[in-house]
Amino acid sequence: MKNLRALAARVVFQVLEKGVSLSVALPEQQQRLGSGKDKALLAELSYGVMRHLPQLDKLVSDCMSKPLKGKQRIVHQLLLVGCYQLYFTRIPGHAAISETAEACRQLKFEGLVKVVNGVLRNLQRNQKPLPEDSETLAFNTPAWLIKRLKAAYPEAWQEVIAQSHQRPPMWLRNNQLSQTREQYLALLDEQEIAATPGANEDAILLESPKDVGLLPGFADGAASVQDGAAQWAASLLAPEADELILDACAAPGGKSCHLLESEPSIDLVAVDFDAKRLERVQQNLDRLKLKAKLVHGDAAKIDAWWQGDKFDRILLDAPCSATGVIRRHPDIKWLRKQADIEELATLQSQILDHCWQWLKPGGTLLYATCSILPQENAEQIKAFLARTQDATLVPIAQQQNCDDIGWQITPGQDNMDGFYYARLVKG
Ligand SMILES: C[S@@+](CC[C@H](N)C(=O)[O-])C[C@H]1O[C@@H](n2cnc3c(N)ncnc32)[C@H](O)[C@@H]1O
Known part of the structure; x- marks a missing residue:
């Protein structure tokens, strides 16, 4: 099956119904297409539906007498793809509708082709404005996340959300x-x-x-x-010649490689919990002709895989909500759940406490996340400083305010992704 709209419906189905990330689901379907142009259109439709999901969902649902359930759910996702084309692309309406109806046939739901045609014609005819009657609809963002962003950025939350919907630069x-x-x-x-x-x-x-x-x-x-924000890790950790460095959450290896490019004489241990992602670290090192010791292990159990010295410097690019990179991964809005934030904050504090024990006196630990939520960033580091007597926060020159705890970059700031850095020195 090569109908592009049918493939788009499959991508959206995989993300929304199966919890697969867009960066996995999209390439799987893209490989079925020959031309670069088709692959780009498939990406545009899949990303577009993720960015505008609540509004598309409302427009489509309002046209249906009863919702599609169970196996037929993929036809609902196909309708989202159809609606996106009508509202957000220059594809002529008649072509969007006939291609989407044909996709329904190819997905083997012949009996629903009339429904698809009917709903899309209805949308085209009525040209209703995009619904904005709740904050979730107006901002295309889940209510729990809007609430947290309002609390964190009382002045700038709308701008933070607007930036998270922009197409990111390269x-x-x-x-x-x-x-x-x-x-x-x-x-x-x-x-x-x-x-x-x-x-x-x-x-x-x-x-x-x-x-x-x-x-x-x-x-x-x-x-x-590599995004501009992620590139600050190497200069903020500032490894010196021949030092022993730990990259505690290394995959896919962007920051490990940058550390080695900036100081090739370091002894770098790159660890990750995920064996598959660790393979990508090796691929990146190979392309750049760099060397590191790769370990498939848990950064919260260093004793289990490391018998060497303590480290001169540690980069802890912690697992996080990734709320700072929604502009690159709009599926995060729907895959992340409110309860994940507290779970992630607990995991981050466990890894941080453990890594700290493996840092030499006088050593530096750089804590980083691609989150914009204080629970994972400034509040995390504040709590760490309160419970860790031998830890001192070293301000980062770019911090907005000398009273800030760490450097919070918001999405779009100087064209960068949302990111957070805190530099801690031991002893
Ligand atoms: C933000 S990503 C790291 C990105 C990487 N530093 C880079 O620049 O390419 C976080 C990584 O932490 C890994 N991870 C999660 N929990 C871990 C743990 N307990 N120990 C080690 N790695 C872990 C994940 O598999 C993921 O690859």
Whole structure:
């Protein structure tokens, strides 16, 4: 089956009904398509439905006399894809409707083709405005998350949500072992790829996203794709020559590789709980011709897999809600549940306490998350400082306020993802 709308319905079904992340579900269906253009349209439809889910759901549900249940649920998801095309794309209405009806046939729901046609024609004819009669609808965000963002950002929460719906830019990290950033910018210029340097020493912001195959020397490790916010980890941890460094939650390895590029003489131990994701660390190291000791292990049980010295510096890029990267992964809004936040905060504090025991006196631990919720960030670190006598917080120059605990970056700030850093020194 190659009908693009049917594949989109499958992606949406996998995410919403099976809890599979978009970054897994989408490539699985994209590989069935031949052309890059079709793959891009499949991505556009799948991402679009995730971004606007409550509004699409309401528009479609209002046209149905009774909801589709059980196995027929995928036809509801197909209708969301159809509705997205009518409201948010330039695809002519008649083409969107006939292709979506054909998708229904291909999904083997011949008996529902009339329903699909009827609902989509109804939507096209009536052209109702996008519903905004609740905050969830108006902001396309679950109510629990809106509540937490209001509490965390009483002035800026609407802007934080608006930024989380923007299409994210593409950032590159120049590999300083291959060439200087100026040289790489010149190589991009030769290929007519418009780019500007970011605030961080290796960061490059592309004017528009590009396939990595078009980037000069990408296969040979000249550059990597990494958001501008994530690139601050290496300079904030600032490893020195020959130090023993732990990357406690390393996969897929973006920050591990950057640490090695910035100081190749370090002894880097890169750990992750997830064996499959750890394979990606090795692939990234191979492409960049870097070496680290990879461990499949638990960062909250270092004793179980490490008999060596304590570490000079530790990067703890903790598992988190990923609420800072919703613009890249809009499915997070629907996959994350309110109760996850407290569970994640507990897990983060356990890993943090344990890693701290493995840090040398005088050593630095950099705590990082791609969350924008204080429970996982400033409040987490405040509680850690209160219970850990030998921990001192070292302010980060970019912090907005010297009273802030750590550096909270909000989505879209200087074009970066939402991110958090706190630098702690022992003793
Ligand atoms: C935010 S991601 C890390 C991203 C990575 N630092 C990078 O820059 O590419 C968090 C990682 O923590 C891992 N993880 C979760 N719990 C863990 C634990 N208890 N011990 C080690 N790794 C864990 C997850 O598998 C996930 O790969």
